[in-house]
Amino acid sequence: MLADLGQRTDPGEASYHPDGIELVPGRVELVTALSTAPGQRHAHLGTASIGKIAAKAWRAPSYISDPETTIAGVGWILVEDWWPYQRSSFVTPPFAGYVSGHSTFSRAAAQVLTSFTGDAFFPGGFGQFLAPADEFLVFEDGPSVDVTLRWATYFDAADECSLSRIYGGIHPRADDIPGRLAGATIGQDAFEQVKLLYAPSYEQIDGEIQIRRAKIVTKQPASGRINIRGTLFTGLSGSEDVLNLFTGLRLNISDGLLVDESYDFSPDKCDMRSNGGIVCTSDDRATKVIFKPARVSGERAFKIVMQDRALPTTVVGPIDLFMGDALAERNGTAATCAGKTTKVICRE
Numbered sequence: 001m002l003a004d005l006g007q008r009t010d011p012g013e014a015s016y017h018p019d020g021i022e023l024v025p026g027r028v029e030l031v032t033a034l035s036t037a038p039g040q041r042h043a044h045l046g047t048a049s050i051g052k053i054a055a056k057a058w059r060a061p062s063y064i065s066d067p068e069t070t071i072a073g074v075g076w077i078l079v080e081d082w083w084p085y086q087r088s089s090f091v092t093p094p095f096a097g098y099v100s101g102h103s104t105f106s107r108a109a110a111q112v113l114t115s116f117t118g119d120a121f122f123p124g125g126f127g128q129f130l131a132p133a134d135e136f137l138v139f140e141d142g143p144s145v146d147v148t149l150r151w152a153t154y155f156d157a158a159d160e161c162s163l164s165r166i167y168g169g170i171h172p173r174a175d176d177i178p179g180r181l182a183g184a185t186i187g188q189d190a191f192e193q194v195k196l197l198y199a200p201s202y203e204q205i206d207g208e209i210q211i212r213r214a215k216i217v218t219k220q221p222a223s224g225r226i227n228i229r230g231t232l233f234t235g236l237s238g239s240e241d242v243l244n245l246f247t248g249l250r251l252n253i254s255d256g257l258l259v260d261e262s263y264d265f266s267p268d269k270c271d272m273r274s275n276g277g278i279v280c281t282s283d284d285r286a287t288k289v290i291f292k293p294a295r296v297s298g299e300r301a302f303k304i305v306m307q308d309r310a311l312p313t314t315v316v317g318p319i320d321l322f323m324g325d326a327l328a329e330r331n332g333t334a335a336t337c338a339g340k341t342t343k344v345i346c347r348e
Contacts, residue, residue, distance in 0.1 A: 003028075003053055003079035014051035021053065021079070028055045028079070041076055053079045058169075061088035064140050071140040084169030087139055100171040103179030104186070106158035111187025113154045120153040127151050158183075 006017035013030055023029060031049045035042040042054055054076050060083035063072035114120045131137075131147040151157040162180060165171040270280040280289045 003055070003082070007053055015053060023053075026056065028053065030054075031078075045076065045078060049078055055079050055082060057082060058085055061086075061139070067138065067140055069141055071142055082169070085139065086168075086170075097171055098175050099179035099182060100162060100165050100175040101179070102165045103162035103171075103176045104183040106161035107155070107180045107183030108187035108190065109183075110154035110158035111184050112191050115188060115191040120155060122151065122154065122157075125152065127154075127157060 002019070002021040006015035006020035007013065007023050007028075007030060008016070008018055008020040009023035010016065010030075015030065021028060029035065029042075031042050031045055031052050031054050033047070033050055034040065035054075036045060036047050036050060037043065042049065045052075045054060055078075056076050057074065059072040059075050059077055060081060061072065062081075064070050128148055128150040131143055131149070133143055133146045134141055136143060136147075149160065151160065158180075162176050166173060166176060269282070270278055272278055275292075277290060277292045282288070
């Protein structure tokens with residue numbers, strides 16, 4: 001570290017080295033006979049420290065006898081005894097300090113949240129985090145009072161996360177800003193990539209609702225049938241309501257490359273089962289859409305199972321399902337969806 005070389009501020013004083021640390025009055029100082037005199041700020045360092053460099057900093061784990069009840073606190077220490085804000089048992093991780101991971105990850109997360117929500121601000125105008133007194137710190141007892149951190153934007157929170165690594169002595173500033181810049185680019189690139197795969201979870205196109213990323217869960221070569229599953233939250237009171245919605249159902253299947261099929265279901269082709277489910281059969285009887293009643297997260301749901309004998313056995317990409325006009329009218333533009341590769345969830 002710089003302090004091992006000496007101080008670079010005053011060539012006429014002790015411990016001078018052109019590549020040493022800069023002296024800052026009140027923070028980083030040269031220990032002198034005057035400063036070690038009884039009652040002076042460096043007295044506890046002793047006369048043997050004269051000519052060395054001292055810093056006003058966290059006093060390190062050696063001052064902590066019990067992390068539950070004692071604190072190291074801040075005071076003047078010799079820079080040769082300086083510690084980052086860590087336990088004495090902390091093992092240096094096997095990666096470079098440049099760039100700061102906290103700076104990179106937090107800025108990437110802020111960028112993703114901003115792009116995803118369309119707003120840089122926390123819901124309600126600000127976010128906050130409470131560090132309770134005498135409970136939150138791990139390396140020592142503290143903080144001495146409740147500390148509430150507040151941020152207006154996701155980027156404000158990310159910046160404070162970045163700065164924490166500087167304040168803790170984990171990273172120098174040179175590690176911080178390049179990490180933030182990299183994180184901003186990575187976060188936006190990640191968001192754009194996810195949009196290609198998952199988002200938007202649905203789009204309302206010409207009165208239809210599109211449910212994306214349904215999962216092909218089974219292939220049955222003997223019958224040529226492929227099952228595709230998803231989960232639909234209807235917010236309806238029962239299967240009868242779902243059946244009544246279908247003045248007609250159109251199902252478009254596309255993986256964006258090899259498969260592009262469209263199926264129409266007449267109202268008289270949708271029947272209720274004894275278990276409350278609904279089965280809709282296409283006019284050519286090659287495709288069935290089965291709505292199985294279920295509860296997911298305590299809410300009424302219908303699991304969608306599409307069975308198709310006409311699809312090729314090789315499907316190269318995610319399947320897009322377009323549900324019919326009546327369902328789109330029921331959910332309307334206020335509907336929100338969140339899609340995953342294993343299930344598709346739509347909520348009113």
